Amino acid sequence: MPVASDAMFLLATPDALYLWKTGAAADDLATYEMIAGDIFKPYFDRAGIDPTKALNPVVFELVVATWLQDRTRGLGPTAELLEQAGLSQVLRGGRVVHQAAA
Numbered sequence: 001m002p003v004a005s006d007a008m009f010l011l012a013t014p015d016a017l018y019l020w021k022t023g024a025a026a027d028d029l030a031t032y033e034m035i036a037g038d039i040f041k042p043y044f045d046r047a048g049i050d051p052t053k054a055l056n057p058v059v060f061e062l063v064v065a066t067w068l069q070d071r072t073r074g075l076g077p078t079a080e081l082l083e084q085a086g087l088s089q090v091l092r093g094g095r096v097v098h099q100a101a102a
Helices: 036-046 057-073 080-085 087-091
Strands: 008-014 016-021 030-036
Touching: 008 087, 016 080, 030 080, 036 057, 057 087, 080 087
Parallel strands: none
Antiparallel strands: 008 016, 016 030
16 A cells, blocks of 8 residues: 555646656645547547647546546556656555546
């Protein structure tokens, strides 16, 4: 089970994933950065969405949430860089919680 020291911050965009490891300062560049196309492609394909066109933010949020949920069960696409970062180990067995915007 991950502990607080395993915490990471992930910023997902349709084009890229940016991941900061615990202890990074607020002005630090991302610890890991990668192109997100291969990660999200199966979800866009399944939904019949062309991500190169205007993408509804709510739809993208659902794509990311579904991918994260899949990763908690060890499913869905990953990448060597994310594995090196330890993201899969942190997510495995976790749960995805949605928080309504204020």
